[in-house]
Amino acid sequence: MSTSPDRIAALAAELSALLGDRGVTTDLRGREKASVDGARMSPILAEQLPLGLADLVAFPQNAEQIAEVVAAAVRHGVPVTPRGKGTGNYGQAIPMPDGLVLDMSKARAVVEVGDGYITAEAGTPMVVLENAARETGQQILMYPSTAQSSLGGFLSGGSGGTGSIKHGSNSNGYFVKALDVVFASPEAALVHVEGEDAQPYVHTYGTAGIIARATIALEPMQDWRGFYASFPTFEAATGVIRQIGRLEPTPRLVSADRETIVNALPDDPAIVKDRASLRAILDVATLEAATALVEGAGGRVEDVREGPQHTVRISMLSYNHPIEWLQKSDPGVYFHVEVSGDALVDRLDEVQSVYPGALLHIEAQHDRPIGMLAAPYVSAEEVYAGYDRLVALNVGYHSPHQWFVDHHPDRTREVAATTDPEGLLNPGKLVAATAPTGAKVS
Numbered sequence: 365m366s367t368s369p370d371r372i373a374a375l376a377a378e379l380s381a382l383l384g385d386r387g388v389t390t391d392l393r394g395r396e397k398a399s400v401d402g403a404r405m406s407p408i409l410a411e412q413l414p415l416g417l418a419d420l421v422a423f424p425q426n427a428e429q430i431a432e433v434v435a436a437a438v439r440h441g442v443p444v445t446p447r448g449k450g451t452g453n454y455g456q457a458i459p460m461p462d463g464l465v466l467d468m469s470k471a472r473a474v475v476e477v478g479d480g481y482i483t484a485e486a487g488t489p490m491v492v493l494e495n496a497a498r499e500t501g502q503q504i505l506m507y508p509s510t511a512q513s514s515l516g517g518f519l520s521g522g523s524g525g526t527g528s529i530k531h532g533s534n535s536n537g538y539f540v541k542a543l544d545v546v547f548a549s550p551e552a553a554l555v556h557v558e559g560e561d562a563q564p565y566v567h568t569y570g571t572a573g574i575i576a577r578a579t580i581a582l583e584p585m586q587d588w589r590g591f592y593a594s595f596p597t598f599e600a601a602t603g604v605i606r607q608i609g610r611l612e613p614t615p616r617l618v619s620a621d622r623e624t625i626v627n628a629l630p631d632d633p634a635i636v637k638d639r640a641s642l643r644a645i646l647d648v649a650t651l652e653a654a655t656a657l658v659e660g661a662g663g664r665v666e667d668v669r670e671g672p673q674h675t676v677r678i679s680m681l682s683y684n685h686p687i688e689w690l691q692k693s694d695p696g697v698y699f700h701v702e703v704s705g706d707a708l709v710d711r712l713d714e715v716q717s718v719y720p721g722a723l724l725h726i727e728a729q730h731d732r733p734i735g736m737l738a739a740p741y742v743s744a745e746e747v748y749a750g751y752d753r754l755v756a757l758n759v760g761y762h763s764p765h766q767w768f769v770d771h772h773p774d775r776t777r778e779v780a781a782t783t784d785p786e787g788l789l790n791p792g793k794l795v796a797a798t799a800p801t802g803a804k805v806s
Contacts, residue, residue, distance in 0.1 A: 367442050367463050372419045375440040375464065379422050382432055390420045398465040402453035405688060407699050407741045408765040415458040415767075416792075418445070418465040425470045427485050427544055427554055427576035434574060435552040437464050443791045444548075446570035448487060448517025451510045453684060455767035456521050456569045460792030466574065468516055475577065477502075481541055483579040486516025491676060493580070498672070502582040505531045505539055509683040511676050516575045519543075519566050523771075526645065526679045529730050530614040535566045535771065539581055545573035548784040564779045567771040571794040572779040588616060590674035591644040591654060592634035595663035598622035601640040602709045602726055602733075604661045608644060608654050609728025616645035616675070618728035619682040625723055625738075628693035629681060634667035643682070645675045684764075686725045687736045699741040701750070702802075704734040704760040711757055718753045719746075751800050762802035769794050770801045 372390075379388040389395070395418040403409040419442075424430045437444045443463030450457055459465050471487040474496045482497055482504065490507040493515060497503050506527030508518050519540060523533040531539065543562045544554040554576055557565070565573045595601040601620040609618045620642040621629070627637050635641045642663070646654055655665050687700045707715055708726055716722040719739030726735040737754075741747070747765065754761045769776050776794060783789075 366461070367419060371440045371442055375436060375442050376420050378436050378440075379420070379433060382436065383422060383424060383429065387424070388420060388422045394421055395419070395465075398447060398450075398467055399459055401450045401455060401457045403455040403458065403767070405453045405684065405691065405700075406765045407696075408744045408747065409455055409767070411744075415455055416460040416462055418459045419462050421465045421467055423467050423470050426473065427471060428552070430466065430468060430471060430486065430574065430576040431546045431552040431554050433464075433466060434546045434548065435550055438548050438786070438788055439550045441786070441788070443788050444574070445790050446516070446520065446574045448514030448520070449489070449510075449512060450517075451513050452517065452521045454521075454764055456790070456793055457517075458767070460767075463791075468576075469514060471576070472514075477582075480582050481579050482582055483542075483577065484515055485577050486514060486575050488515045489513065490515060490518055494672070497582050498585055501585050503585045505581050505583055506534065507679070509679050509685055511679055515578055515580070519575055519578055519580075520568065520570050523567055525683060526617045526675075529609050529616065529618065529728055532730050533567075535563060537563060540566055540578065541581055542579040543575055544577035546576050547573050548786060548788045564772070564775055568769050568776045569793045570790045571769055571784070572776050572789070573783050574789060586613060586616075587648040588645050588672075588675050589648050589651060590667075590669035590671075590678050591646045591651065592632075592666040592668070593642040593644075593658040593663050594636040594639040594666050595642065595658075595661065596639060598640040598724075599712060600661045600663060601642045602712060604657045604663075605642065605726060605728050605733060606706075606709060607657050608642075608646075609733075611646070611650040611653055613647040613649060615647070615650065615728065617679060617682055618642070618644040619678070619686070620726050621686050622723060625686050625690050625725060628689045629686060630689070634669075635681075636666060643678045645678055682727060684736060687738050690723070690738055697740050698738045699747055700736045700738040700764065701747070701754070702734070702762040702764055703737045703754060704729070704732055705758055706732050707757050707759050708733045708735050714757055715754070715759055718750045718757070748800055760802070763800055766801060767793055768796075
C-alpha cells in the first residue's frame with residue numbers, strides 16, 4: 365500500500381501549521397531514523413528488512429496535539445504508525461505501509477502524582493516516572509528492562525520487566541488505571557477509558573487506539589539494593605534462582621547467565637568473567653537470606669550496591685539485554701526465543717539441547733522461571749521446528765520473530781472495527797499469524 369504524494373504533501377503542510385516547522389519532517393534521514401527499531405535482533409526479521417519507510421514524521425508535544433495529528437492524518441487518508449523511543453525489538457514501530465510516523469517522544473509531561481497513581485503523557489520515559497514517584501515516597505509497580513522506554517511504548521508494545529516477579533505483566537488489569545486514547549477519527553478527540561475498559565488498548569501496538577496519556581498504579585517505596593553474586597557453574601546459579609525469587613518482600617528482579625554470556629557483558633568487577641552471574645534487585649530486608657542461599661549453593665556475593673542508579677543498571681542487564689550483548693560479541697551468529705517453565709531449571713540440559721549450541725539467560729518470575737534461549741542461527745525453519753521440541757519438554761515459548769498483535773487478537777480486531785474502520789492505525793500489525801507465535805505452560 366502506498367499513499368499518494370499529494371496526500372502526503374497536504375498533510376505535511378497542515379502539520380507544519382499545527383506543530384511548527386520543527387514539529388514535522390519529510391527529510392530522508394529523519395524518515396529513515398523513525399522507520400527502524402530493534403528488529404535486527406531477530407535474524408528472521410533482519411532478512412525481511414526494510415519493512416517500510418515513513419513518508420513524514422510528526423513530533424507532537426502533548427496529548428492534545430497527538431489527537432490533532434491523528435485526526436489530520438485520518439482526514440487525508442494517511443496511515444499512522446505510533447512510536448515511542450523505538451526500543452522495541454520486533455518491528456511493531458516500523459511503518460509497513462509508509463505514511464506518517466507519530467513520534468511521541470516529546471510528549472513527556474508528568475501530569476499528576478497522587479496516592480497510588482501517576483498520570484503522564486505517552487512519551488514520558490519510565491525512569492522519569494519512577495523518579496517522580498520516589499519523590500512522593502512511592503514507586504511504579506514495574507518498568508521494562510530498557511528503563512528509558514516511553515510509557516506509551518511500554519503499555520502498547522511491552523509486557524513486563526523489573527517488578528514482574530510480584531506484579532506479572534502490564535496487562536494484568538490493575539497496573540493500568542486509566543488511558544486517554546486516540547481513535548482513527550477525523551475529529552481530534554481524547555477518549556478516556558478506565559479499568560477494564562482500558563485493557564483492549566494495552567499491548568496491541570496502537571492498532572485499536574493510540575495511547576496519548578496514561579495513569580498507572582503506584583505502591584509504597586521500598587529500600588532496594590543491587591545484589592551481585594557469582595557461581596562456579598550456571599547450574600548452581602539456576603539452582604537458587606527460584607528460592608531467591610520467592611523471598612519476602614518479593615525481589616524486583618532476579619537474573620542469571622552462564623559464563624559465555626557473562627563474558628560478553630560490559631566489564632564490571634561484580635560480574636566476574638568465566639563464572640556464572642546472578643544479579644538481583646532485593647529489598648534490604650532480604651539480603652541476609654539471599655546471601656545464605658548463594659553461599660549454600662557454592663556461590664559468593666560479589667557486591668551489594670545502594671542507589672537507584674545501581675538498580676537501573678541491573679535492569680539494563682535483564683531480559684533481552686544479555687542476548688543483545690551476546691550478539692554484539694559475535695555478530696551475525698545468534699537468534700533467541702522467549703521461554704518459560706520450571707523445566708528451565710529442572711531440565712536445563714534438555715532445554716539447551718533443543719538448539720545446537722544453545723545458551724539460556726534465566727529470570728525469576730511470579731509463577732515460574734522465564735528466559736531467553738539463544739543459539740546459532742541456521743534458518744527460520746530450524747527456529748520454528750524447535751518450538752515443538754520445547755513444548756514436549758513442558759517449556760512455554762513466545763516467538764520474537766514476528767510483528768503482529770498476538771495478545772487477544774480477536775478482541776483487538778473487534779474493537780478496531782469500530783475505532784479504526786479504515787485500517788489506518790499501525791497497518792500490517794493486526795493480521796492473522798503466519799508463523800508459530802507462542803505456547804503457554806500451565
